[in-house]
Amino acid sequence: MSTDPSTSKNKSMRIVAIILTRDESIHIERCIRSLPEVISEILVVDCGSNDDTVTKASRLGAKVIFHKWTNYASQFNWALTQLNDDTDWVLRIDADEYLTLTLANEIKTYFCKLECNDVNGIFFSRRMTFQGQLIRYGGIFPVRVLRLFRFGCGECENRWMDEHIKVIGPTIEFNGELIDDNLNSLTWWVDKHNKYASREAVDLLNLEYGFMPHDSVANLRGGSQAGMKRWLKEVVYFRLPGGFRALVYFFYRYFVRCGFLDGTVGSTFHFLQGFWYRYLVDAKVAEVRRYIKKNGCGIQEAIVKVLNIKV
Template structure:
């Protein structure tokens, strides 16, 4: 029988959550980790809703910093927050550490040998209040906990990962859920912005107009993440997007049994596994056309900054 959450002891763990107008989710996230973390840092991008009020009411330490991208914001937290824990947890505001994982964290972390410096978690995705079990979406094995001094965030505009050094990783089995409560308009708007960021990342991979990391390996993150990263960078992104998006959706929906997720699953797999991937490719094509007459890297970054609205300069580097 699992111990009640109230009886769980805190561990030497510091949690870091990035926020911007997250009043809908933040209290739920904070409650899921408040019993296990010695300290919680909320790094806010100047929210205008009740985010700060909720964070402070639950004992979180709040710091504010201007947002450029996820990678830079989280690395700013690692460099500037007075983190004292021996382990660091990265948690999104719309994610939840479920009670069985909370118990596993408190039982296993104190007993881990010194050569373990990273912990992978198995994330489940909840969409339209239903767990997406198929289509290769569970488990998504992500490195989310690491020893202080043994990890950092990649310098990337999209799909950044935590990378570690100086030891090995282990994987915990407890429940870890991504459950965003916003509607489909929010979902599509967010993924539209993600698509712009990913298009920038793909173009930068091709043209190298500002520094980026190439640090994802089987030694620095989970095997699943490293494999997906390799396939995406070395195979997928080199195919015509009209073909790659179609093949990816077919792979997920048919061969990885995404159709078993039902009608809401079809909505999710189509939007996230086809529409989004197609949109990224279309935006790459659009941006490539816009800069096709330019050769100077500074002029390229200035033009892309103008088109996308993102600040793509040397200051974008971590």
């Protein structure tokens, strides 16, 4: 899978965009149309859509394949194994995301000039909307994410939640932005984050019980925003009392980092994502611990019984 940078000097770059989907009909066309023309192939990996996601993606020229879902990391890493050997670079983008015109042009210009021979990964800035409003305060956006990397030099962290791309070798940063703009209802958002909370509870329990290999980008010295945030989460946040840490985090986001300036819609987002969601994660972790104590079983059995996740 590895690519020798020197072999890319005399040919155009083959860049493949990977999009994981399930029932993304309202997003998939916007996502695909935002991609610059230097993208050689769009690979959509679907896990059983019941809408016309596959039809729309195929009509727009994407190659669609199917694979059973376990979690995002395993699905994305499986997708990497399906790429042709002549692939040079991989773009990771979610169906409810799109590239701004600035970022699309930046990618196009960079690869048309073939300036990437000494680089293995590229960071973007990612912003998020909530119920149609861009979130500007709270100290969480924009976040720097590594989404474009040389094929064979990167893969997704093996985690159940909040997974990042790990890359071996030098990286650079682009100025353009990636927008996460999910168009589904608040009910859908709450249901999805309930599932997210179960998956994040698994990762927190693994820090305590060590039932899975610990795969993490946590690093204070690397200079990566994702690495520093993960270190703070695993070393500082994790050691605070459950429930209390959710309150502390919300207070920091909403008052210290002025999340209240995002207005009514933004306040809903900061409360739900910054407090309710994190409190729910802690409540699920506590529920698993109680189940273990009450039934005298192992951690993996308890996770299956309480969270309905097989690890």
